[in-house]
Amino acid sequence: MRARQVQITTDDDQACSPQSLLRLQSWLSPTFPNGAYSYSHGIEWAVDAGCVVDRKSLVDWLEADLRYGSCRNEVIFFSEAYRCALEEDPTGLARIAELAAAFRGTSEFALEASQQAAACLGTLRQVWPDRILDVFSETRIPPVLAVVLGARSARERIPLRLALPAFLHAYVANLVTAGVRLIPLGQTDGQLAIAELEHVVLSECAQDRCTALDDLGSAGLMVEFASIAHETQYTRLFRS
Template identity: 70%
Template sequence: MSPTFPVGAYSYSHGIEWAVEAGDVDSRDSLIDWLDADLRYGSSRNEAIFFSQAYRHTVDDNPAALVEVAQLAAASRGTSEFALESAQQAGACLATLRKTWPDPALDFLSSMEISLTPAVVLGVRSATEEIPIDLALPAFLHSYIANLVSAGVRLIPLGQTDGQFAVSELELSVLSLSAQASDASLDEIGSAGFNVELASIRHETQYTRLFRS
């Protein structure tokens, strides 16, 4: 979950670069609103459910159900850039974990012919480490949000203190989503975060870009 863990997350903005270009995100408050909406209604909500499901099926030793979660998580990527962002980070995360903290569950993930997602990889690893989900899931969402706030700090731009204010303001949303997602089923997957998806699509052809998504 650490920003120093070598997965390349710093090179992705998850569509925020286009949102800044379009003027949808131009301040600390609008960055908070954008990320809060994604947490409550968009792809972040789905990621929390995928994490929870991967965690649960690892604890229950249900590999067939875990494969189903991994397949659905991979299929939920709404744009080509989101697919790249997810697959690259998940692949780097899994490779590093297998080298430094090897575990049979990680070997099983590696054997899947599926483009994995960070939520699935980290959900499985948190379960094998017996980290309680009420700690692991908020930590996962916090790292996700903190990385995107960092992108916003560079793009808008904002000062570092404003960035920390933004993370602080999103804390309750992170905790609320974690509580909801920890008991959610795959039937509750869905997104109304249309602007995030559109921002990603438009970022693909953005003329000047600092980020890969």
């Protein structure tokens, strides 16, 4: 089931307009109304349990998720959705969407993925409509944010080498913000954490050319355990 690899050419780079980049910034901005700020991806439990107590442990936790956990799968889903949209393959995109929805390890991760994606879709349809979004209306499968934004980025002709790191950076920045609120950390420590994770983000994105659907999988068990434990955590600020 290995997907075909599409080379992003110089023509794609030239076709990427400043307006398209502005749109990508809007979609990944903390002000975009998808409710990302209300999810911690299990970090709330990790802080409560003493697994994450400072900037170093927060960076270690997120690096493990990026390299070995569920976030690694999001990179693959984003890339494959991008390629399907670029090739105008709605059937393939629907298959990617279904697979991405099934790859939620816990009920909270399923909620986190589907609610953010549904909110994202609603805003995109109103503000930046595009026919590729119809694919997600034709299935009863809950959408996944990485798939929605991957496909929509391709329609804007934003090169994958730019869109994917931007998506992953926004993912990291949102979780670092959760850590800043929970540990708590100062704003400068938060920015230092994001800076320390830059090389990990770029490293994972660089592996995109060598990965496909056959490479899906996760060894980030602690992230999954944290999410399961968070479901019954006594006091909670976040939904995951």
